[in-house]
Amino acid sequence: xxxxxxxxxxxxxxxxxxxxxxxxxxxxxxxxxxxxxxxxxxxxxxxxxxxxxxxxxxxxxxxxxxxxxxxxxxxxxxxxxxxxxxxxxxxxxxxxxxxxxxxxxxxxxxxxx
Amino acid sequence: xxxxxxxxxxxxxxxxxxxxxxxxxxxxxxxxxxxxxxxxxxxxxxxxxxxxxxxxxxxxxxxxxxxxxxxxxxxxxxxxxxxxxxxxxxxxxxxxxxxxxxxxxxxxxxxxx
Numbered sequence: 001x002x003x004x005x006x007x008x009x010x011x012x013x014x015x016x017x018x019x020x021x022x023x024x025x026x027x028x029x030x031x032x033x034x035x036x037x038x039x040x041x042x043x044x045x046x047x048x049x050x051x052x053x054x055x056x057x058x059x060x061x062x063x064x065x066x067x068x069x070x071x072x073x074x075x076x077x078x079x080x081x082x083x084x085x086x087x088x089x090x091x092x093x094x095x096x097x098x099x100x101x102x103x104x105x106x107x108x109x110x111x112x113x
Numbered sequence: 114x115x116x117x118x119x120x121x122x123x124x125x126x127x128x129x130x131x132x133x134x135x136x137x138x139x140x141x142x143x144x145x146x147x148x149x150x151x152x153x154x155x156x157x158x159x160x161x162x163x164x165x166x167x168x169x170x171x172x173x174x175x176x177x178x179x180x181x182x183x184x185x186x187x188x189x190x191x192x193x194x195x196x197x198x199x200x201x202x203x204x205x206x207x208x209x210x211x212x213x214x215x216x217x218x219x220x221x222x223x224x225x226x
Contacts (some may be wrong), residue, residue: 034214043117043204043217044156089156100169101148101215103156 012110019080021107023073023090030092034101035064035075039086044103047075047088077109085111115139117218119205125224129194134221136188136205144208145188146215147180149173149201156204162188195225 013019025033031052036044050057050064050073057064063076073090087108091101118137126132138145147159160170162180179191188207192199202222206215 036217041219043206043219046214046216049214091156100158100161101156102158105155 009105010108010110012112013080015080015082015111015113017080019075019077019084019109019111021075021077021088021090021109023075023104025071025073025090025092027092027094027102028071030094032093033064033066033073034091034093035062035073036089036091036103037084037086038089038106044089080109080111082111082113085109115216117205117207117216119203119218119221121221122219123222123224125226126195128197128225132192132195132199132223134190134192134203134205134223136190136207136218137186138188138205138207139209139216140186142207142209142216144168144210145180145182146206146208147190148204148206148217150204150220151201159190159203192223195223197225199223200225 034049035047037047038044048057048059048062048064050066055066061078065074075088077084087106089103089106091103093101117139120135124132145162148156149159150156157173158171160174160180161168165182177193181189200223202220204220205218208215
């Protein structure tokens with residue numbers, strides 16, 4: 001079946017670098033995408049979202065890019081900090097009513113001081 | 114900042130026993146969810162609940178599972194007869210509407226022996 005997936009299981013960066021985490025999705029019916037951050041022992045924490053009628057959305061130090069042509073989603077983190085170390089999940093919603101999220105496998109981001 | 118709280122944080126049980134996991138969603142939220150995450154795997158949708166009834170459920174949510182909102186604040190997940198493969202972290206989430214932004218709790222780790 002169609003699913004959300006991630007290209008890189010682990011990304012190691014130096015503090016201050018910019019990080020890019022990628023995600024591929026295959027369901028063209030998906031109309032809403034979310035990035036979550038999960039720190040060890042905690043639940044997923046909302047970072048940023050984007051709807052399918054947008055290509056880019058910016059938050060504080062984070063930017064999400066959506067390329068519907070190739071069904072690709074990315075999360076850019078500017079000036080990565082050690083506190084950004086976590087697992088990052090992309091998730092998609094293909095049901096417009098009840099927020100049934102389909103999560104990808106996750107990418108571990110490791111930030112070295 | 115409002116948060117979703119879950120209890121217990123960790124429960125160990127014998128196979129075949131009943132387990133109840135409890136959640137207190139954010140007070141003005143109307144949509145409630147259970148997700149689970151088997152160790153090292155992605156977060157999987159179990160069930161969504163709105164207006165005192167199940168709105169969606171996944172294939173995982175079989176007859177051994179049930180949800181209830183017994184009062185105005187708690188939202189529970191019951192597993193009637195636990196199996197080894199039920200061992201996972203169970204996340205409760207809530208949303209103010211069906212418009213996709215969910216707040217997750219810290220999770221309840223269930224270990225079935």
